[in-house]
Amino acid sequence: MSRRLAAARPLLAILALLGAYPASAEPRTSPAEECALCHGLDGIARSADVPHLAAQNELYMYNQMLAFRSGKRPHKEMRYMARSISLAEAQALSAYYASLPR
Numbered sequence: 001m002s003r004r005l006a007a008a009r010p011l012l013a014i015l016a017l018l019g020a021y022p023a024s025a026e027p028r029t030s031p032a033e034e035c036a037l038c039h040g041l042d043g044i045a046r047s048a049d050v051p052h053l054a055a056q057n058e059l060y061m062y063n064q065m066l067a068f069r070s071g072k073r074p075h076k077e078m079r080y081m082a083r084s085i086s087l088a089e090a091q092a093l094s095a096y097y098a099s100l101p102r
C-alpha cells in the first residue's frame, strides 16, 4: 500500500462506518462469501450447529451482529466475523439474508 493510502486509512475507516466507502482498498473475498462458508450462500446452514439465516428478521440479525462485535453475545467465530465487517456491510448482509426464501 502506498504511503498516501496508508495516511488516508483513518479517514477511510470513518467513511466506511458511514457506509460511504469500502473498509479496505485491498481486494479480498467478499463478506457474503466468508459468511457463506458457515451459513450458506442461500442462508441455509449445512452444519447442525449453525443457524439458518434465510428469511430471518433483518433488524434482529443486524442487532445480533452488533452484539457479537461488542461481546455482549459471546461467540468466538461470530465475534471475529462481526468485527471484520463494517456496519454498512452488516446492514447489507442482514438485508440480503432477510430477502432469501426459507
Ligand code: HEC
Residues within 6 Å of the ligand: 031, 032, 034, 035, 036, 037, 038, 039, 049, 050, 051, 053, 056, 061, 062, 064, 065, 074, 075, 077, 078, 081, 082, 085, 093, 094
Ligand atoms: C465459522 C463459521 C461462521 C462464519 C464464517 C459466520 N458465522 Fe454467523 N454464526 C455462526 C454460528 C455457529 C452462530 C451461532 C452462534 C451462537 O451459538 O450464539 C452464528 C450466528 C450468526 C447470527 C445470529 C443468528 C441468530 O439466529 O441469532 C448472525 C446474524 C450471523 N451469524 C451472521 C453472520 C454473518 C453476516 C457472517 C459473515 C460476516 C457470519 N455469520 C459468518 C457461524 C459462523
